[in-house]
Amino acid sequence: MDANLLSYILRAKNRREVLLFLVKETLTPAQIMRRTKMYESHVSRTLKELLDKKLIVCKNPNERRFRFYNITKLGRNMTKEAEKILKDIKRDQKSTTYSK
Numbered sequence: 001m002d003a004n005l006l007s008y009i010l011r012a013k014n015r016r017e018v019l020l021f022l023v024k025e026t027l028t029p030a031q032i033m034r035r036t037k038m039y040e041s042h043v044s045r046t047l048k049e050l051l052d053k054k055l056i057v058c059k060n061p062n063e064r065r066f067r068f069y070n071i072t073k074l075g076r077n078m079t080k081e082a083e084k085i086l087k088d089i090k091r092d093q094k095s096t097t098y099s100k
Contacts, residue, residue: 005053022075
């Protein structure tokens with residue numbers, strides 16, 4: 001497990017959201033915008049960040065429109081790890097709330 005990469009994913013809600021959608025299916029930026037309710041500029045920045053970290057790939061990078069993005073094996077593994085950590089945090093917060 002790459003702790004720095006995992007921390008990178010956990011620090012930003014936009015990155016987590018995009019990765020979670022791409023785990024399920026290949027999407028275009030417009031589809032990501034609709035599903036996440038993010039602005040176009042935020043989606044573009046997030047996709048660039050995830051591409052730079054090799055968490056996603058663009059299936060047709062030479063196209064100007066209708067680019068399709070897919071998660072990589074690394075991205076899938078890191079997303080699973082991030083989800084486990086977030087579930088643990090939520091569980092711990094609930095148990096702390098009830099014990100007060």
